[in-house]
Amino acid sequence: MSEYILEMNDISKEFPGVKALSNVNFKVEKGEIHCLVGENGAGKSTLMKVLSGVYPYGMYDGDIVFEGQVQQFHEINDSVKAGIGIIYQELALFPDLTVYENIFAGNEVKKGPFVDWNQTIVQATQMLKKVKLKVTPETLIKELGVGKQQLVEIAKALSKDVNLLILDEPTAALNEDDSENLLELLKELKSQGISCIMISHKLKEVISIADKVTVLRDGKTICTLDASKGEVVENVIIKNMVGRNIEDIYPKRPDKKIGETVLELTEWSAYDTQLGRNVVKEVNIHVKKGEIIGLAGLMGSGRTELALSIFGNPKKYKLQGNLKIQGAPKMLKHTSDAIKAGIAYVTEDRKGDGLFLLQDIKSNVSAAHLKGISTKGILNLNEEVKVGKQYKDSLNIKASSLEQVVGKLSGGNQQKVSLGKWLFTGPNILILDEPTRGIDVGAKFEIYSIMNELIYEGMSIIMISSELGEVLGMSDRVYVMADGAIKGELTMEEATQEMIMELATQ
Known part of the structure; x- marks a missing residue:
C-alpha cells in the first residue's frame, strides 16, 4: 500500500497565452502537514483547483492519484466524495444563517426526505468540539470573528469525512492568537490521521508547522524540503521561491535626506459614535519629509482608526485636537480635502x-x-x-x-x-496600511524598494504594519499604539521586537 495519500504526476495546465503549470509533481504522505509555497503567480492555487475539480478532468494534463486510485474529478463534489476538502482564503459562509446550518449546507442530515434539524445540531456540536470552537450551534455566522468563522469552515469540511484538508492562506486575515489556534488545530488533526496541505506566504508559520515544503516557481516544481532533515529553513525556502538569494529582505536605502516636519498631530482624538468610545486618544506625533514612520501595535490598537481620522475622516468620527500640514493648521472634513492637502491612504483591504x-x-x-x-x-x-x-x-x-x-x-x-x-x-504624505499583507517575499522586496525610492524623492510615509520585522527593517522611527493611544516613540537605535511588544501590550 502506498505511503502517499496524494500523488499529482506531471500536471500541466494552460490558459490562453499562459502556461500556468508545467509538468508539476507533488506528493503528500499520509498524516503529514505539507506546505505549498511560492511567489504570487507561481501556480499554487491553480494546482489546488486542479486537485479539487474546479478545473475538471480533461482541462489539464497529467494524473491525480488519491488513496492509491487514479482520479477523474469532473466537479468539486467528486473530490469531496473522494475525501478531499478545500478551504479558500475568501470564506464561503452564509452570514445570516446559524453555525449548524453552515456546517451542513449542501450536506444536510436527513430523515427520509426531510432535514433532521435535531440530529443536525447534535452532529454540529460534535464538529465544533473537534475544532475546539466554543460557540453554540445556534449562533449566527455574522456574530463571529474571522478566526472563529475559519474554524466553522474547517468543521464544515470535516463533516464530510475528509482525509485530506487543503487550506489556502488560512491565516492571512487572522490575528496572532487566532493564527496560533488554527496551527495548533492542524497539528491536532494530523494526530488524528488527517493529512493537510497548507498554502501560505507566512514563512515563520510554514517553518513552525510543516513536515515537508514544496516550492513552486513559474508553474514548475522546484524542490520538496524535508523538515526532519533540517531543510525547512527561511533562507533555503526564499532562495528556491525567488530563484536567488535575498541576503537582506529589506533593501538598503540610499542616503537619507530627512527634512522639516510635514505633518503634526497634537492632542488628537477621535470618538466613534457607533461604538460610543474614543478610538484614538490624545495622540501626539510628527512626520518629517523623507522619512518612514512605523506605526506598530496589536489588532484593535487604533492604528487604522488614526489613519482614517487623518485621511479626511471617512468614518465620521468626532475629532478633537490639532492637525498641521507643512506647519499650517488644517481641518480635513472629507477624503477629497485630504487628497488636496497632499495625503494619500493605501488601505489594508485592497480587495x-x-x-x-x-x-x-x-x-x-x-x-x-x-x-x-x-x-x-x-x-x-x-x-x-x-x-x-x-x-x-x-x-x-x-x-x-x-x-x-x-x-x-x-x-x-x-x-x-x-x-x-x-x-x-x-501626494507628499503616503499612509500605507499593511502594505505587504498577503503577498510573497519577492513582491515584498519590490514594494520595499518602491517605498525607498519615494522617500528618496522627498515623500513621507506612515507605515502601519503588524509584522515587527517589517517595522524594524523599514522605519526611521516607530510609534507604538495600544488602546487608541501612543504608548511610546522609539528611534531605530532603541527599537527591538521585545521593546515594541512590551509597549503594545500596556
Whole structure:
C-alpha cells in the first residue's frame, strides 16, 4: 500500500497565452502537514483547483492519484466524495444563517426526505468540539470573528469525512492568537490521521508547522524540503521561491535626506459614535519629509482608526485636537480635502476598499484623480492609457496588458495597482496600511524598494504594519499604539521586537 495519500504526476495546465503549470509533481504522505509555497503567480492555487475539480478532468494534463486510485474529478463534489476538502482564503459562509446550518449546507442530515434539524445540531456540536470552537450551534455566522468563522469552515469540511484538508492562506486575515489556534488545530488533526496541505506566504508559520515544503516557481516544481532533515529553513525556502538569494529582505536605502516636519498631530482624538468610545486618544506625533514612520501595535490598537481620522475622516468620527500640514493648521472634513492637502491612504483591504476588481488596470490607476485625465469634465481616454502605462512600467506591474482585469492579478500586483492609484494623486504624505499583507517575499522586496525610492524623492510615509520585522527593517522611527493611544516613540537605535511588544501590550 502506498505511503502517499496524494500523488499529482506531471500536471500541466494552460490558459490562453499562459502556461500556468508545467509538468508539476507533488506528493503528500499520509498524516503529514505539507506546505505549498511560492511567489504570487507561481501556480499554487491553480494546482489546488486542479486537485479539487474546479478545473475538471480533461482541462489539464497529467494524473491525480488519491488513496492509491487514479482520479477523474469532473466537479468539486467528486473530490469531496473522494475525501478531499478545500478551504479558500475568501470564506464561503452564509452570514445570516446559524453555525449548524453552515456546517451542513449542501450536506444536510436527513430523515427520509426531510432535514433532521435535531440530529443536525447534535452532529454540529460534535464538529465544533473537534475544532475546539466554543460557540453554540445556534449562533449566527455574522456574530463571529474571522478566526472563529475559519474554524466553522474547517468543521464544515470535516463533516464530510475528509482525509485530506487543503487550506489556502488560512491565516492571512487572522490575528496572532487566532493564527496560533488554527496551527495548533492542524497539528491536532494530523494526530488524528488527517493529512493537510497548507498554502501560505507566512514563512515563520510554514517553518513552525510543516513536515515537508514544496516550492513552486513559474508553474514548475522546484524542490520538496524535508523538515526532519533540517531543510525547512527561511533562507533555503526564499532562495528556491525567488530563484536567488535575498541576503537582506529589506533593501538598503540610499542616503537619507530627512527634512522639516510635514505633518503634526497634537492632542488628537477621535470618538466613534457607533461604538460610543474614543478610538484614538490624545495622540501626539510628527512626520518629517523623507522619512518612514512605523506605526506598530496589536489588532484593535487604533492604528487604522488614526489613519482614517487623518485621511479626511471617512468614518465620521468626532475629532478633537490639532492637525498641521507643512506647519499650517488644517481641518480635513472629507477624503477629497485630504487628497488636496497632499495625503494619500493605501488601505489594508485592497480587495474590499482599495480596488475595483472587475475593472482594468488603467481604470483603477486613474480612479482617485479623474480630474488629472479630464478636460472640461470629459475624460480623456488617451491620457488614461498614458497614465496607466506610466505606473504599470514604473511599478513593474506584471500583467498581459493595461486592459487586464485587476481581480485576476496576483496579490503583489494588485497592491502595486493600489499604490499607483494613490501615487497618481501626487501626494507628499503616503499612509500605507499593511502594505505587504498577503503577498510573497519577492513582491515584498519590490514594494520595499518602491517605498525607498519615494522617500528618496522627498515623500513621507506612515507605515502601519503588524509584522515587527517589517517595522524594524523599514522605519526611521516607530510609534507604538495600544488602546487608541501612543504608548511610546522609539528611534531605530532603541527599537527591538521585545521593546515594541512590551509597549503594545500596556
